[in-house]
Amino acid sequence: MQSELISKYNRQVLIFTDLDGTLLDHYSYEHEDAKACMERLLGHGIPIIPNTSKTFAELITLRKRLGLNGPFIVENGAAIFINKNFLPEKPKGAVWQDGFWVKSFSSKRNYWLGLIKKISPEHGHLFESFANMSLERIVETTGLEESDALLSSQRQFGEPLLWKGTEEQLESFILMLRRLGAHPVKGGRFLHVGGDCNKGIALTWLLKEYQRQHRNVTVSTIALGDGKNDVAMLEIADTAVRIASPVHEPPELERTLKLYTSNKLGPKGWTEVLDQLIPESVFFSSSKTPDKTT
C-alpha cells in the first residue's frame, strides 16, 4: 500500500498497538469499534503493527480476522515478523522463516525449557510448566477456549510457569532465574521465563530498520497499550496512548509529553484517540504538518 503521508509530506507514522484490552475488547476480544478507524488509516498506507504477548500461531489467525497483512511483534517483544513487501530490502540481522523476515531478541523456547529442567529436581514442586501440561490443563488454567489454548501453547521464545508456591518463594525463585541469565516477568498467575526483551526494544529496532531503508522520510511512532507490559513501548514511542481498561488503572509512565489517555475503553478508546491524532483532514490539507504527533 502506497503511503499517502510519504508521497505528500515525506513523512510516515508507524502505529504499534497492543491487542488484548487495547485494539481488542477486554471481555469480547472483538475489534468492531475500531474497524472503521483501522480501515481508514490502512487505506492511507499507515501501518498498524500488533505488539502483543500472543504467539506467532495466534497472530497468523488473528491478523487475518483484523484485516492486517503487515509486520507484527509476538511474545512481548521476543520476535518481529516482517512480511516480504513491507521493506524494500532484507532487514538487517533477520532470517527468512515461515514466510517472513524474522528478527528475534530472545533464545528459543528449547533453551529456556533446558534451563527449567535443570532446576526442576530442586524447585519443580513449585510450578507447572506449559510444556508439561495437557491441553485440558492449559484450558483450565488460562480460561481460553480449546482452539485458542492450542495456539497459545505454541510458544517459540519463552515458557510460562504456573506458580504454585508462596509469594516469598516466588521472589527468591525469580532472583535465582535472573542469576541463571533468564528475564522472568510476572503476568497474572503465570511467570514468563524468557530472554531480555520487551515491546519497547522491538519497536525501536523496527523503527530504526524502517528509517534506515527510508532515509529521506521522517518517521514517527505512536504506541497504544493498556497494561504494564506496554510500559516499555509507551515510554519510547514519539506519542504514547494509554487505553482505558474496565479492570485496572492505566499503567504509570515517567513521560508526560505527547501522552494521551483515552476516555473510552478498549477499541472505542483506540478510535477516539487515533481519530484525534490523525484526523482525515491531514490527508487533504496542503500544510506540511500532517499530524499532531510530529
Ligand SMILES: [Mg+2]
Ligand atoms: Mg493489553
